[in-house]
Amino acid sequence: MIIRILGEGQYDVPESALDELNELDGVVDSAVRAGNEDAFADALRALLDGVRRVGTPHEVESLDSSDLILPMADASLAEVQDLLADDGLIPG
Template sequence: MIVRIMGEGQVRLDDSHFPKLNELDDELMTEVEQNDHEGFRRTLAALLEAVRSMGTPLPDDSLEPSELILPAPDATIEDVRAMLSEEGLIPLEPPARS
């Protein structure tokens, strides 16, 4: 799966990492709902770091479509709230590939 972190670029991420990412996504969603700015900041940083460390960066000139878009590290709670779906930022299951 190709994941874009806004303002940074793309990484290729194996679907096997979804359970860990979903744990962090659930925490982030709760913090957004509770307006917990401190927890939100900490968990967003942990989520983005997990994607960076588990993924393989794509070259800057790569034009592959992103299957998942995550907020920039400096995103606000309001920015992330606007991006959330019922499942959070990360779907419960990896997108099906055609």
Template sequence: MIVRIMGEGQVEVADSHFPELNRLDDELLAELEGGDEEGFRRTLGALLDAVRRLGTPLPDDALEPSELILPGAGAALDEVREMLSDDGLIPG
């Protein structure tokens, strides 16, 4: 799956890594719902780090459609809330 991190670029992540990413996404959703800003920052950073670690960066000039868009590390709680679906940031 092609994942875009806003402000950074695209990364291709194998489907086999999504259970780990979904676990972090579930934590992030709980922290957002609870208004836990410190936990939100920590977990968003962990989620983005996991995508970078597990994925393969695409060249800057690649024009692949992103199947998933994640907020950048500096995103505010309200910005991320607007990006959420019922499943969180990552479907599934």
């Protein structure tokens, strides 16, 4: 799976890591729905760090499309609210 972090690039993430990323995504989702700006910033940072940790940078010159797009690290709670689907940023 290819996950893009806006403003940063794409990462190849193994399917086996999706459960871990979904847990981190659930914390982001909860913070957004609660309107808790501090918890949101920490949770988003943890999710993006998780993608970087379990993924490998995707070839920069590749024109492959991303399977998922995550907000940049400095995204605001309001910006992420607009991106959230019913099951968070990472479906599943």
